[in-house]
Amino acid sequence: MLYSPHSIHKTRPLPRTQSGFTIVELSVAVAIAGVLLVSAIALVQVVLRQARANDVVSGIPRTMAQIDKIYARANSFAGLGTEVAVGFGAFDGAFDIIGLAPNRVANNRFGFPTTVDVATLFTGPASNTGYVVTLAGIPTSSCADIVSSASATGVRGILVQPEATVGTRTITAAGVGTLTLAGMRLIPPGGGNPTPATAAAAVVQGHLPNGTLDIAAMTHARACGTGNASVSIGLINWK
Template identity: 55%
Template sequence: MLYSPHAVRKARALPHAQRGFTIVELSVAVAIAGVLLVSAIALVQVVLRQTRANDLVSSIPRTITQIDKMYARAADYAGLNTAVAIGFGAFDGAFDIVGPANARVALHRFGYQTLAQAADNFRNVAAPPAPAGGGAAPPADPSAYAVMYAGVPRAACADVVSSASASGVLGLIVVPEATVGTPAFTAANAQLLRLTMFDATATPAPAGVVVKGTTQNSALNVAAMSGANACGTNNDTVTIAMVNWK
């Protein structure tokens, strides 16, 4: 048998094809997925906010019309409050009515309270004085009322205010909220919603801005609405008070 003088060389194994992903590739993929996820969440939040704002906006004319209709034959809005307004259907399907029968609350689509209240002595700083000769003081003058929406997001403020103005609301006041969802106006201080057209010395509320209502048929004051003490606030939410009067 013949043998080759040269050593037999082993065949070189071919390199294996690379399998899987490198750390760099995985990092890039995760980063892209994260960006897409954040973008998707932000888009969903925008869509939800716009949908809720649209629901709130569409409810405004129905709420105001229902209140005006119920008090059309009355001299004023005496007795109007949130419970009464809920009772005669001023807050329709765009609201969630929650709580026990004796303490029902109307929540708008952003999940915070909507209040309705007659505004006593709306045209005067103080209640009418008692007669000099004695006797009972004249009754309060609840000739106006306010529907107050708490917890409206800053991003939805301008849409809600402009839509309310277009729907025929006579007066609009915007107040930034110190605490999200805590009304800047309450049923107890609705009388503070006096407008300058009735009382030049009155202040509607601390830091509140009258954006419509300084004359009987005034237009929306866009500059005031956009200011830092109204829809242009740095606070997360505002309370919007919509005021009508006889």
């Protein structure tokens, strides 16, 4: 029997190198990805909400200017309503017109109705000399921005009231019917609760003093300072 002159060496197995990720590493990676995803979603929601608020603000002066123009030669706003306003083009591209005449709805960019009602007792019995454009379903987080921007567009009066149910307006047609110029008082001097104008809505801008925006009234719990998810905002003009 022949033997190799070289001694026989057994091959030693090389140590295995670890590959892939451990469960701990994967868990950390998933957690970080989750945080980034949630942050991205929240940022997108903020951007979308701001864009919708901007659309609402941009549409306000055009809507009210068109109403004022159509009724410029009339003694009152008698007969004005949402369907009539839709018919003569008061709601432009900032609103989505849903349905068919005579029951069309003008949805604002937050997806809830914008309505037009006549203030039948505004400056006297059956006067019909004022009207209110009510924006329903406005998120509370956008309330102050929309109110302050609207006050700079020349809107003469602004009402705000929290909504118990999102998108169900609390400044109702019946309440607008009882609105009077004398009721457009701001927060009492020295503080206190804002004077109700209609359906317990807080007046944040009115004819006294000089129609300026009342920040205290706007941030009150009965206005933009509410804990409710949404508010109704009423924008008022009169002859």
